[in-house]
Amino acid sequence: MSTDATADPSRRPRSAPANPRARPRESPLPTAGAAYWEAAAASFDDEPDHGLRDPAVRAAWAARLRTWLPSGPAAVLDLGCGTGSLALLAAEQGHRVTGVDRSPRMIARARAKLAGHEAALLVGDAAQPPVGERRFDAVLVRHVLWALPDAAAALRRWAGLLAPGGRLVLVEGRWGEAEPMGLPAAELTDLVAPLAAGIRVESLVGDPVLWGKEVTDERYALIAELPGRDAAVTGAVPQPPCG
Ligand SMILES: C[S@@+](CC[C@H](N)C(=O)[O-])C[C@H]1O[C@@H](n2cnc3c(N)ncnc32)[C@H](O)[C@@H]1O
Numbered sequence: 033m034s035t036d037a038t039a040d041p042s043r044r045p046r047s048a049p050a051n052p053r054a055r056p057r058e059s060p061l062p063t064a065g066a067a068y069w070e071a072a073a074a075s076f077d078d079e080p081d082h083g084l085r086d087p088a089v090r091a092a093w094a095a096r097l098r099t100w101l102p103s104g105p106a107a108v109l110d111l112g113c114g115t116g117s118l119a120l121l122a123a124e125q126g127h128r129v130t131g132v133d134r135s136p137r138m139i140a141r142a143r144a145k146l147a148g149h150e151a152a153l154l155v156g157d158a159a160q161p162p163v164g165e166r167r168f169d170a171v172l173v174r175h176v177l178w179a180l181p182d183a184a185a186a187l188r189r190w191a192g193l194l195a196p197g198g199r200l201v202l203v204e205g206r207w208g209e210a211e212p213m214g215l216p217a218a219e220l221t222d223l224v225a226p227l228a229a230g231i232r233v234e235s236l237v238g239d240p241v242l243w244g245k246e247v248t249d250e251r252y253a254l255i256a257e258l259p260g261r262d263a264a265v266t267g268a269v270p271q272p273p274c275g
Contacts, residue, residue, distance in 0.1 A: 066134045069114075073137035077115050080244025084117045092241040094121045096234075100201045100255055101127060106169035109193060111158040112176030116142025116151075122172065123149035130163060132156045159186045167195040174203035178215035184223050191227040197260040200224065203236070205251035217252045228256035 077083030084090040097118065101108060105126045110119040113131030115138055123129045129151040133139050142153045156162035158173070159180055171190045180186050190200060202224070206214035217233050224231055236242055236251040243251070 069133075069135040070137050073115065073135055073141060076138070077117070077141070081242060082115070082117060084121070086244060088241050089244055090121070092239060093118065094125070096236075096242070096253065097121050098125060100170075100199075100253060101125065101172070102169050102199070107167070107195075108170045108172055109161065109163065109168040109190075110172045111161060111190070112173060113142055113153070114138050116145040116153065118172060118174055119151060119153075120145050120149070123151050127170075130154065130166075130168070132158055132161045132163070134158065159189065161189075161193065163193065166193070167198070168193055169195055169198050170201055171198070172201045172203075175205070177202060177220070178204055178213075183215070183220075187223055187227060191258060194258050196258070198258050200228075200254070200256040200258070202254045202256070203252075204254070205236075205249065207249050207251075209249060212249060214250070216250060217254060220254055224254065224256045227258065229259045230257040231255070 077085065080086055080089045081093075084093055101122060105128065108119075108122045108127040108129050110116075110122065110129060110131040113119045113133050114135075116131055119129045119131040119142060123146055129146070129149070131139070131142050131146075131151065131153045133142065133153075133155065134157055136155050139153050139155050146153060154162055158176055159182070171193060173190070177183050177186060187200070194200070202220060204215045204217070204220055206212045206216050221231055221233060232255045234253045234255070236253060237247055237249070240246045
């Protein structure tokens with residue numbers, strides 16, 4: 033997430049808590065409210081890592097996504113999909129994408145962006161996605177989990193939406209230097225570990241092309257593989273995270 037963004041969470045009022053999950057009911061961040069993102073939708077894509085308009089930035093995210101998502105055509109659920117930039121990359125890679133965002137304006141932009149692709153874009157809550165009994169091969173979430181009021185509950189819900197052997201692809205960070213905010217990789221690993229058969233954390237700091245600039249704060253992708261069909265059937269205990 034660019035720290036220059038209009039929707040930049042690090043530009044919160046100084047009275048707001050550094051970590052919204054730590055004190056969810058006190059003084060919530062402006063980014064916790066739907067109105068914030070409705071207002072941000074029009075200019076959201078202006079940031080290099082949001083709109084992916086620069087071919088080099090776009091190619092860098094496409095290359096990462098190819099390694100994070102299943103290799104064959106898969107059912108991908110993009111939660112808090114915003115204007116649909118990653119959803120579009122996934123669709124272009126042959127996946128069947130469902131995107132969910134609470135902001136109708138974000139979803140309107142995502143629908144325009146994904147027109148002509150096999151994709152469904154829905155207005156709804158990422159914590160309780162309106163997908164009924166459908167199951168997915170991957171749940172993709174970029175820069176959303178850190179601001180949800182109960183990250184652990186959301187992760188349990190998302191794990192339940194995965195088919196056996198499915199994966200969570202979580203792109204998060206702890207942005208800013210002086211007063212960082214977000215979700216550190218170690219904390220997210222602890223939250224995901226009870227759900228996963230294996231976890232891989234990939235730093236995204238050393239690749240400035242992703243962000244359109246050099247960054248030095250914490251940015252990463254966490255890919256969590258869920259237990260496969262055998263474990264799901266037998267109730268086998270997941271192995272420890274693979275580091
Ligand atoms: C920082 S943007 C990220 C957008 C997109 N994932 C991306 O990486 O380009 C956060 C998005 O999450 C959405 N969002 C925040 N809380 C949400 C919730 N509880 N349910 C659904 N969407 C939510 C906002 O409307 C916004 O579009």
